[in-house]
Amino acid sequence: MTRAKSESGREMPGPDQADLASRDDDSARESPRRRAGPQLKKGPWTPAEDAILEAYVKKHGVQNWNVVQKDTGLLRCGKSCRLRWANHLRPDLKKGTFTKEEENLIIKLHSKMGNKWARMAARLPGRTDNEIKNYWNTRIKKCQRTSTPIYPAEICLQASNEEQHESTDFSFSEKLANDLLHGNGLYDPSSTWGDFIDDQEALSYAPQLPDVSLSNLPGLYFESKNYGFMDQVNQAEILKESEISFPWLNAAING
DNA sequence: AATGTTCGCAACCGCGTGTCT
DNA sequence: AAGACACGCGGTTGCGAACAT
Numbered sequence: 001m002t003r004a005k006s007e008s009g010r011e012m013p014g015p016d017q018a019d020l021a022s023r024d025d026d027s028a029r030e031s032p033r034r035r036a037g038p039q040l041k042k043g044p045w046t047p048a049e050d051a052i053l054e055a056y057v058k059k060h061g062v063q064n065w066n067v068v069q070k071d072t073g074l075l076r077c078g079k080s081c082r083l084r085w086a087n088h089l090r091p092d093l094k095k096g097t098f099t100k101e102e103e104n105l106i107i108k109l110h111s112k113m114g115n116k117w118a119r120m121a122a123r124l125p126g127r128t129d130n131e132i133k134n135y136w137n138t139r140i141k142k143c144q145r146t147s148t149p150i151y152p153a154e155i156c157l158q159a160s161n162e163e164q165h166e167s168t169d170f171s172f173s174e175k176l177a178n179d180l181l182h183g184n185g186l187y188d189p190s191s192t193w194g195d196f197i198d199d200q201e202a203l204s205y206a207p208q209l210p211d212v213s214l215s216n217l218p219g220l221y222f223e224s225k226n227y228g229f230m231d232q233v234n235q236a237e238i239l240k241e242s243e244i245s246f247p248w249l250n251a252a253i254n255g
Numbered sequence: 256a257a258t259g260t261t262c263g264c265a266a267c268c269g270c271g272t273g274t275c276t
Numbered sequence: 277a278a279g280a281c282a283c284g285c286g287g288t289t290g291c292g293a294a295c296a297t
Binding site (some may be wrong): 042043044045079080083084087088130131134135137138141142 | 261262263264265266267268
Binding site (some may be wrong): 043044064065066078079082086115116117118129133137 | 281282283284286291
């Protein structure tokens with residue numbers, strides 16, 4: 001992104017605009033004693049707040065985030081402090097746009113893991129789950145707009161080839177289940193379910209797939225509100241192809 | 256120049272899980 | 277064993293900047 005932004009990425013609201021949180025995070029589980037604390041602030045962080053948090057973490061390390069608020073006097077909940085530190089203040093953060101290599105790796109990892117942003121971030125040093133998630137959401141919109149596949153064929157192929165040589169901690173069935181449950185109708189219309197899983201370990205994982213709650217699949221998959229470009233034609237196409245690839249799935253759907 | 260729309264990001268929210276008492 | 281608490285994750289929203297008309 002080329003836009004110049006303030007340190008926190010936004011214009012700083014004046015004190016009158018700064019939204020005061022009416023409650024802390026996880027307030028439903030708070031004890032009455034904790035609820036009686038100071039009114040906490042919400043919204044963009046100011047450079048002064050950043051400096052306080054940074055200094056505190058450098059001195060004391062990362063232990064209990066809720067103590068940070070008490071010790072520093074920051075009007076921020078622990079959750080907000082953790083997020084700010086993890087996404088912006090950590091010294092090992094890599095700033096700036098993703099490189100081509102990083103983009104390819106994200107696509108590859110997403111093809112294996114689905115929306116497991118934190119796990120993906122662990123494979124991309126200096127990058128945060130939030131960054132990756134934002135990148136992916138932007139990519140989805142872009143691909144949707146330009147009618148291009150989310151997973152370029154060559155990267156999928158590369159990923160599948162690599163996977164044949166390395167053990168992965170994320171099985172295909174996990175990924176598929178995750179995608180199904182999240183309604184990710186993301187596929188390259190020119191390649192198909194069949195293409196995607198054909199030569200991969202997918203077939204060997206296929207017997208595990210019934211772990212997914214089958215009774216929920218059709219509705220979850222096709223009525224997703226997240227990605228609306230699964231039109232009627234595509235649905236029919238996928239159903240048809242899934243009949244070939246996953247006879248058990250169709251039996252479950254029809255039954 | 257003014258207005259409307261799109262884009263990209265930071266931050267919030269709700270929930271699940273692990274740990275402690 | 278049960279409740280309280282803290283942490284982390286994934287989804288969503290709000291908003292300013294950039295771009296288009």
